Amino acid sequence: MRIQPREQLLDLWRALLAACWDGRRWCWNEQTAPNSLSDSEQLLCLLYPATEIDVFALDDPDRIQDDVAEVLAPIGRRNQLAGFVVSLLAQYLDRNTDEHGEPMFAAGDYLRGEPTDAQRRIEVVSSYAVSLTVCLTGLRFLQACRVRTRHGELTDRIDALSARLSARLTAAMTGLIRSFVVTTAPPDSPAGHAILGMLNQSGQPDRVIHDDLRRSLERVRTLLLNDVILGRAALSVELDDDSMLFECGWSWGIAHTAGEIDGVDARIAHRGGIADPRPHLYFTVIALDAINDLVAPRTGELGGFDERQIRLAQALRLRWELAQRYWSTLARFGVGSWPLEDIPWRTSDGSASDYFSLLVSAVLIQDLTARTAADDDLTRVAAIFEELAARGRITRRALLGDPAVGLHTPGLRLPLRGSEPTDDGPVLQWAVSDFAPMLLRQVLRAVGLSSNVETRDTLMELAKSVMDHLDRRILRSGATGLWDDPAGVFGDNGAPVATEPSWSITERLVECLITAERSYRQRPPQWPELQRMARNLLAIADHRYDQTKLGVALDDRSAKRLMLDRVEARIDAARQEAQHNPATTLVHAIEALRDLEQLSIARRDASRST
Structure with missing residues (x-):
């Protein structure tokens, strides 16, 4: 459950x-x-x-x-x-x-x-x-x-x-x-044998285990004293x-x-x-x-x-x-x-x-x-x-x-x-x-x-x-x-x-x-694999956005331009989250790529109709 x-x-x-x-x-x-x-x-x-x-x-x-x-x-x-x-x-x-x-x-x-x-x-x-x-x-x-x-x-x-x-x-x-x-x-006491026996996982002589343990606990012993x-x-x-x-x-x-x-x-x-x-x-x-x-x-x-x-x-x-x-x-x-x-x-x-x-x-x-x-x-x-x-x-x-x-x-x-x-x-x-x-x-x-x-x-x-x-x-x-x-x-x-x-x-x-x-x-774990994937998708979305924008006139006020503005906002939001929240960056990048793909499909359909 x-x-x-x-x-x-x-x-x-x-x-x-x-x-x-x-x-x-x-x-x-x-x-x-x-x-x-x-x-x-x-x-x-x-x-x-x-x-x-x-x-x-x-x-x-x-x-x-x-x-x-x-x-x-x-x-x-x-x-x-x-x-x-x-x-x-x-x-x-x-x-x-x-x-x-x-x-x-x-x-x-x-x-x-x-x-x-x-x-x-x-x-x-x-x-x-x-x-x-x-x-x-x-x-x-x-x-x-x-x-x-x-x-x-x-x-x-x-x-x-x-x-x-x-x-x-x-x-x-x-x-x-x-x-x-x-x-x-x-x-060499029963308690000593029990402690060393529990710690000895490599079959070494007790003397070796004892020396290693003494060095490992030297600071603890000093502070206790x-x-x-x-x-x-x-x-x-x-x-x-x-x-x-x-x-x-x-x-x-x-x-x-x-x-x-x-x-x-x-x-x-x-x-x-x-x-x-x-x-x-x-x-x-x-x-x-x-x-x-x-x-x-x-x-x-x-x-x-x-x-x-x-x-x-x-x-x-x-x-x-x-x-x-x-x-x-x-x-x-x-x-x-x-x-x-x-x-x-x-x-x-x-x-x-x-x-x-x-x-x-x-x-x-x-x-x-x-x-x-x-x-x-x-x-x-x-x-x-x-x-x-x-x-x-x-x-x-x-x-x-x-x-x-x-x-x-x-x-x-x-x-x-x-x-x-x-x-x-x-x-x-x-x-x-x-x-x-x-x-x-x-x-x-x-x-x-x-x-x-x-x-x-x-x-x-x-x-x-x-x-x-x-x-x-x-x-x-x-x-x-x-x-x-x-x-x-x-x-x-x-x-x-x-x-x-x-x-x-x-x-x-x-x-x-x-x-x-x-x-x-707590914040979600920052897994390196997720961060790499999010940054890669963000870079791809950013590049696709720049490519698409080349074909849009500055004075264009059509639905295509409005969608591009929305894509730009998604990419900006993704970039802000990239350092601390790669999962959110990933979502924004995918949404931006989806919008850009819809624009690409609309452009191809328009080309066929002409």
Whole structure:
């Protein structure tokens, strides 16, 4: 199916209101324990499109599109929609702030493994990351409302909410900084063998691979040692030993080795962490996605960041750049075949999964977005995505008992080491079942980078196939129109029918549709073949015009002269578009040649009649 962001987001909003708005109040996901992650995802389903896509903007009644107003009519009239969103932001903050006024980031029932009540209050990187996005989009929305609102009670409310969102933003950034970790491993350790074995695609001695890797990551190591200072504990002297292998990224939560952050009053800057200080690919990708929002040009338009937040943002940007550089280097390490092409990716703890390959691909796409992506890189990435879609039974039919179904339901279980309490409670797990929407988003990002006709076409066809798969997983009962019901695809493999929405998967689909909208709004790719053809046809049309005009008198005011004037206008328009829009140049040139051919036919007919 075609990916049509406007229509599909409106359908999603319609389903969102049917599930969450009873005509008087907004129905949040009523968990047995506080869950800021679920609340954030639910709110972003409405707030993210309203701040990222102009036609979905709700801050100005005069700009609200008719189809948007119609879908949101159950909430109220156009001039009531901005106030409604403001009230949702207030509810969100009330639900996720404790009695002392401190922001809460509890993961609640998203934690697996029979968590105790105390464990349900554990905070994870996903909560910090999604909260960061909520705060940035919320502040952007409130800023737009503030400009258009007359001074009075509503402006006072907006100012108060902005201050509370800003405080939560500071806390979320602090949590992300203190969750960034670096770990080392000797080359002859099990972790070292796993890293070198994954990277060695040419069968060379480990010593050669180690030396090449050390040189490739020398700058990353230097910056980690000298520039990554805020919120870290004293780095092991082992990182200074360039014979040691290392990894960097985000753990699942604040590491137990994390240092305090001076200058931030929130409790999150000073309390001890519990997470094992080892990078998780999943949480690294989640953190990088959120920091993308922080470093985006639009965020600079917000202004109003205080000195603390500027310092935190700079620290996060550095970690964002280093993590991308590190994992992108590993993904494409060596000559010949990439380690990333050797599916599945194997992590340093010995685990292997197609999902890990997808996560490393996601980091690579982010790194290619931040830099200039080469056509060869994207061609190889497209082949990786096609294989992952097939292996994940998205573009291939699943057999009975197919283990690949486990990527989607119940999902991959990630152990959260350090989450076990001192009274010998269980090590909690994190379930991830977003393989399909994660793949779709990376494919759509790659589409926006590709300038190769065949690669772009391959990626677009793959995106449509993944969207077909996800369309079959829309809930057909209960919260109809939202996600996620894997039984729609994998019912024969025992997937239970779902009726309750997964805000995690639904919000991922919102991100995918926003990514598609951004890609569609870009200028068409400037393919060299098309440019050459357009310029050749323009030159031919220009020459034919000059030839035809030789036979027309200066004082001729006939239909022939009027048509020539029209041809000249087409050629001028084609020439203006030649540099940036060769497809339009091609159309104008063809239309000019068609008119000139009609003149030629008329001239020949006139000659025969005489």
